Amino acid sequence: MNKDIHPKYQQVAFHDTSVDSYIVVGSTLQTDKTVELNGKVYPYFAIEVSSKSHPFYTGKESIATQDGRVAKFNNRFGSIKS
Template identity: 35%
Template sequence: MKTEIHPAYNELVATCSCGNVIKVGSTRAEGIYLDVCSACHPFYTGKQKIVDTGGRIDRFNKRFGAAKK
């Protein structure tokens, strides 16, 4: 096998927009910036918004439900 053909594996800092700093391994030399991380994503924080579609279903049935009968 050839030696020294792989790029250097460095530890870099990934900074989120919320301020969270994550250390990851990569072949890149400079740090990266994230829009969303597990500290601020709604799925991980439990602050999900529940979309109420009940009004939409009622409007649909009001418009097209009478046509079926």
């Protein structure tokens, strides 16, 4: 294998700015900003949406009740029996 061709893998602190929450995950992301969490210094990257703030994961998702083609077909022809 060639040496020095792979990006550096490290723990990175992602900051969900919408709920002011930090998530520390392994990543190859390179950034100049750092943040100290629990006595350790991590590279810092701000994000707007994560699993802690996205409506799908928090259970606050509103589902549109539009009928698609299949639902319209079933409403029109679903009760017809041959």
